[in-house]
Amino acid sequence: MQDDVRNLHRALDSFGEHWSPRRLATMNDVDVKVFKALGEFTWHSHPDTDELFLVLSGRLVIQLREGDVELGPGDVYVVPRGVEHCPRADDEVQALLIEPVGTVNTGDAPSARTAAVRELD
């Protein structure tokens, strides 16, 4: 069973790409993923699911049509289903993402930034 333990810091050290989540673990039908962010992502929403962000390092701005939500280390924020948002990181951010298995990063706005979740090496 010890082999099934994953470490989120080692996971984050194992890749460099931004906006390309890696699956850390799955609880029932929910994925816990790690990702790195730098720059602005794309405006999108997830019509069928909430999306939870937990920032580990850096400052992540979740731009919403109504205004910005700023997240620092240890901050948790849930983007409700259907709410348009566009994450932005002016400096590199490391964060956790919690959402159902199969959730696509660009939601209802597929683009060149669309990336399937990847497994850890």
Next chain:
Amino acid sequence: MQDDVRNLHRALDSFGEHWSPRRLATMNDVDVKVFKALGEFTWHSHPDTDELFLVLSGRLVIQLREGDVELGPGDVYVVPRGVEHCPRADDEVQALLIEPVGTVNTGDAPSARTAAVRELD
């Protein structure tokens, strides 16, 4: 929206009780809770759900009938549904717990340790 941000470190600073989870956020029907642990909990299982532990500080031992799983800072482990387990912390541990809304801490083994999730002050 900024008022909906929760900080997990401030959440952990806001209470002292062991084995008494506080709800940090809810994503769809899944709770993300924080808890503190010290000593041994009780043997139990959750017949209908997996349970995800993410250790923030200290060392948490998840005792299983097949052997122990040891978790340090940043370690993530999912106890599969139906698997008997008994967490133990020889020194104080701070951790996240991710499981469906309504999951009872003592699972199928109610006791004096049974505690409903509490809201943060």
